[in-house]
Amino acid sequence: MKKIAVLPGDGIGPEIMAEAVKVLKALDLPLQLDWADVGGKAYETAGHPLPPATLKLAQEADAVLFGAVGDWKYDKLERSLRPEQAILGLRKALGLFANFRPAICYEQLTHASSLKPELVAGLDILIIRELTGDIYFGQPRGRRTAVDGHFPGSEEGFDTMRYSRPEIERIAHVAFQAARKRNKRLTSVDKANVLETSQLWKDVVTEVHKDYPDVELDHMYVDNAAMQLVKAPKKFDVVVTGNMFGDILSDEAAMLTGSIGMLPSASLDVNNKGLYEPSHGSAPDIAGNGIANPLATILSAAMMLKFSLNMPEAAARIEAAVESVLAQGLRTADIWSEGTSKVTTLEMGDAVVKAI
Amino acid sequence: MKKIAVLPGDGIGPEIMAEAVKVLKALDLPLQLDWADVGGKAYETAGHPLPPATLKLAQEADAVLFGAVGDWKYDKLERSLRPEQAILGLRKALGLFANFRPAICYEQLTHASSLKPELVAGLDILIIRELTGDIYFGQPRGRRTAVDGHFPGSEEGFDTMRYSRPEIERIAHVAFQAARKRNKRLTSVDKANVLETSQLWKDVVTEVHKDYPDVELDHMYVDNAAMQLVKAPKKFDVVVTGNMFGDILSDEAAMLTGSIGMLPSASLDVNNKGLYEPSHGSAPDIAGNGIANPLATILSAAMMLKFSLNMPEAAARIEAAVESVLAQGLRTADIWSEGTSKVTTLEMGDAVVKAI
Ligand SMILES: CC(C)[C@H](C(=O)O)[C@@H](O)C(=O)O
Ligand SMILES: CC(C)[C@H](C(=O)O)[C@@H](O)C(=O)O
Numbered sequence: 001m002k003k004i005a006v007l008p009g010d011g012i013g014p015e016i017m018a019e020a021v022k023v024l025k026a027l028d029l030p031l032q033l034d035w036a037d038v039g040g041k042a043y044e045t046a047g048h049p050l051p052p053a054t055l056k057l058a059q060e061a062d063a064v065l066f067g068a069v070g071d072w073k074y075d076k077l078e079r080s081l082r083p084e085q086a087i088l089g090l091r092k093a094l095g096l097f098a099n100f101r102p103a104i105c106y107e108q109l110t111h112a113s114s115l116k117p118e119l120v121a122g123l124d125i126l127i128i129r130e131l132t133g134d135i136y137f138g139q140p141r142g143r144r145t146a147v148d149g150h151f152p153g154s155e156e157g158f159d160t161m162r163y164s165r166p167e168i169e170r171i172a173h174v175a176f177q178a179a180r181k182r183n184k185r186l187t188s189v190d191k192a193n194v195l196e197t198s199q200l201w202k203d204v205v206t207e208v209h210k211d212y213p214d215v216e217l218d219h220m221y222v223d224n225a226a227m228q229l230v231k232a233p234k235k236f237d238v239v240v241t242g243n244m245f246g247d248i249l250s251d252e253a254a255m256l257t258g259s260i261g262m263l264p265s266a267s268l269d270v271n272n273k274g275l276y277e278p279s280h281g282s283a284p285d286i287a288g289n290g291i292a293n294p295l296a297t298i299l300s301a302a303m304m305l306k307f308s309l310n311m312p313e314a315a316a317r318i319e320a321a322v323e324s325v326l327a328q329g330l331r332t333a334d335i336w337s338e339g340t341s342k343v344t345t346l347e348m349g350d351a352v353v354k355a356i
Numbered sequence: 357m358k359k360i361a362v363l364p365g366d367g368i369g370p371e372i373m374a375e376a377v378k379v380l381k382a383l384d385l386p387l388q389l390d391w392a393d394v395g396g397k398a399y400e401t402a403g404h405p406l407p408p409a410t411l412k413l414a415q416e417a418d419a420v421l422f423g424a425v426g427d428w429k430y431d432k433l434e435r436s437l438r439p440e441q442a443i444l445g446l447r448k449a450l451g452l453f454a455n456f457r458p459a460i461c462y463e464q465l466t467h468a469s470s471l472k473p474e475l476v477a478g479l480d481i482l483i484i485r486e487l488t489g490d491i492y493f494g495q496p497r498g499r500r501t502a503v504d505g506h507f508p509g510s511e512e513g514f515d516t517m518r519y520s521r522p523e524i525e526r527i528a529h530v531a532f533q534a535a536r537k538r539n540k541r542l543t544s545v546d547k548a549n550v551l552e553t554s555q556l557w558k559d560v561v562t563e564v565h566k567d568y569p570d571v572e573l574d575h576m577y578v579d580n581a582a583m584q585l586v587k588a589p590k591k592f593d594v595v596v597t598g599n600m601f602g603d604i605l606s607d608e609a610a611m612l613t614g615s616i617g618m619l620p621s622a623s624l625d626v627n628n629k630g631l632y633e634p635s636h637g638s639a640p641d642i643a644g645n646g647i648a649n650p651l652a653t654i655l656s657a658a659m660m661l662k663f664s665l666n667m668p669e670a671a672a673r674i675e676a677a678v679e680s681v682l683a684q685g686l687r688t689a690d691i692w693s694e695g696t697s698k699v700t701t702l703e704m705g706d707a708v709v710k711a712i
Contacts, residue, residue: 084549114471114586132506135491135517139504141552146520148495150488156520157556161491164502164512191603193440196497200513226582226604227611230470247547248582248604255583 001030002309005061007038007054010083011282012292013067019294019349020065020301026353027314029305034061039069039083039282049086055093063308064090064275065301068282091131096267096275097167098174099129099246100303103233103253106262108326112335113258115233120257125236126178127253129246130171131267135161136243161197163242168201170270172208175240179215185237186217189225189245201242222249229253254279261293261334264300266307274308276300290344293332295322298352321355357386358665361417363394363410366439367638368648369423375650375705376421376657379677382709383670385661390417395425395439395638405442411449419664420446420631421657424638447487452623452631453523454530455485455602456659459589459609462618464682468691469614471589476612481592482534483609485602486527487623491517492599517553519598524557526626528564531596535571541593542573545581545601557598578605585609610635617649617690620656622663630664632656646700649688651678654708677711
């Protein structure tokens with residue numbers, strides 16, 4: 001019996017999670033699902049976005065299935081109580097350093113992209129983002145009186161970007177291994193022409209490359225990567241980068257596909273225990289309307305079965321079922337186009353179950 | 357007599373600069389042009405990418421016209437001697453804190469974009485990037501032995517992100533004033549859900565907004581901005597952001613237009629003295645072939661006349677001449693398409709001169 005912590009969260013989180021759970025149940029696997037509040041919902045019920053009980057559940061589980069957190073109504077709270085602290089807290093507490101964000105353009109959804117169809121048809125990039133280091137967690141940080149710079153004596157905000165050699169090594173190994181299973185090309189993104197942290201990043205990735213001579217490595221500055229993703233996204237295979245640059249580039253890449261409502265993600269620790277969540281956010285503007293696309297969450301559940309629970313056949317069944325509902329022409333509003341059938345969140349979940 | 361420091365630099369720099377100078381001379385303005393080496397070229401002739409003589413010339417000039425720097429052949433030099441240190445050094449030494457990067461899609465060049473024509477036709481965004489602060493220049497930075505974090509005792513690279521209140525205030529004023537002259541909408545981009553520096557940024561921009569009640573302000577996280585630029589770029593008017601995020605987003609926005617070879621930029625100090633350069637790089641792969649697009653540099657010269665030299669009529673004449681050569685169907689290779697006439701760098705410069 002494997003234990004799954006199910007954390008629906010805010011906005012459309014509960015709706016899309018209900019469908020993913022429906023799909024998991026249809027597979028009749030040896031899974032025990034335990035639910036808990038997280039994000040704004042948990043702040044309301046327990047006074048904190050990541051209450052101790054939720055954290056404990058996540059720590060004791062074999063994997064975490066996460067919906068989405070955040071709502072404008074919490075914008076006025078102090079930062080430590082805001083919903084997104086839940087996801088940052090989980091990443092840190094569970095040591096989820098390796099974030100896998102595929103940017104895939106499904107054949108039937110090519111039209112949904114902002115890009116010309118020939119640029120995105122068949123797109124399949126994997127962005128691997130380091131998730132527990134960098135300026136997200138570096139100390140010191142805060143506000144203080146500037147002692148140097150342009151305006152000594154004035155108030156300043158500051159943060160510390162940092163990466164240590166072993167942190168870079170472990171994410172580099174993850175990335176080279178992932179590239180090996182794909183088209184054997186890895187692009188490491190940094191800003192080594194300006195940042196010391198990036199120079200170490202580049203040096204260490206270059207060293208780790210010696211263990212993977214069969215993988216082709218190139219280095220790209222982050223500003224150039226942001227451009228090349230727009231210009232010729234299909235030139236990329238696997239991209240590895242730090243937490244901050246990965247935040248920006250993985251969202252840009254996801255949006256290039258035009259169907260971010262389809263994209264799952266995995267965040268893994270050193271033992272492949274992971275947290276799985278859709279790449280999109282909590283979309284409070286459409287929450288409760290039953291129109292959200294549950295497929296990213298359903299595909300996140302498939303990733304979970306594959307990466308953390310060693311149930312690759314069950315994962316493949318979900319993936320095949322998703323392909324099949326797309327082939328049937330079923331579409332939630334976000335990916336709908338002339339000539340396809342618009343369905344609700346619930347109908348989409350039911351269709352996937354039926355296809356299984 | 358106004359003094360212009362002309363710094364052609366590396367790669368295609370000399371070729372595109374020759375055309376911009378040709379255009380300036382055709383206008384017969386009271387300008388004195390003084391040339392100097394910069395970047396890799398200066399490293400070769402004087403041992404440093406920004407030699408004292410070049411810096412002095414730039415400091416004494418009323419404006420700097422800059423080509424481009426960088427070439428792979430300098431990749432092995434230590435960072436302080438690499439070509440890009442010239443541009444960082446000039447920004448810092450001249451106090452060029454306000455970088456203007458328009459992302460404009462010329463009607464005749466809509467087809468060159470990766471995006472569907474309806475998403476970019478008529479696009480006209482202005483990205484204002486703070487250019488002398490942030491993690492680019494923050495101290496301390498370097499390598500050291502980690503005392504905390506995930507791997508205490510290991511080597512780490514680190515950098516400091518920082519912004520002081522007056523630094524944010526002055527760039528915010530520049531941005532609100534620019535928005536006032538356009539469609540009165542300003543988007544401030546930060547990562548305040550994670551970074552202390554960003555939270556101060558957001559707070560200060562919100563305060564400065566009180567002086568500009570006629571301008572509509574919204575705040576956007578940088579990951580979301582990277583997505584919205586792809587999804588619906590025309591929703592933006594003016595964007596203001598820090599040095600690091602501005603580096604990434606301004607390049608992404610430029611590439612969205614598909615014609616980065618057309619885009620000028622200005623970097624201004626508190627007195628509107630400025631450095632003007634094309635948004636594209638030194639393109640060493642095509643240097644010397646006479647095929648580079650000189651229009652971004654020619655339009656940078658126009659920006660210089662307008663922003664720093666108070667010669668708006670002359671600037672308008674250049675801009676009209678560029679519109680006219682495009683209307684004539686003249687195109688360098690980067691923007692060429694079926695049915696238009698392919699011209700060389702030199703022919704394009706001549707055509708602009710003729711149109712003046
Ligand atoms: C909510 C936020 C803190 C988070 C991040 O920046 O990592 C999100 O943007 C993401 O990418 O998961
Ligand atoms: C060359 C590099 C240091 C520079 C920067 O990062 O600012 C460049 O990318 C730019 O945007 O002008």
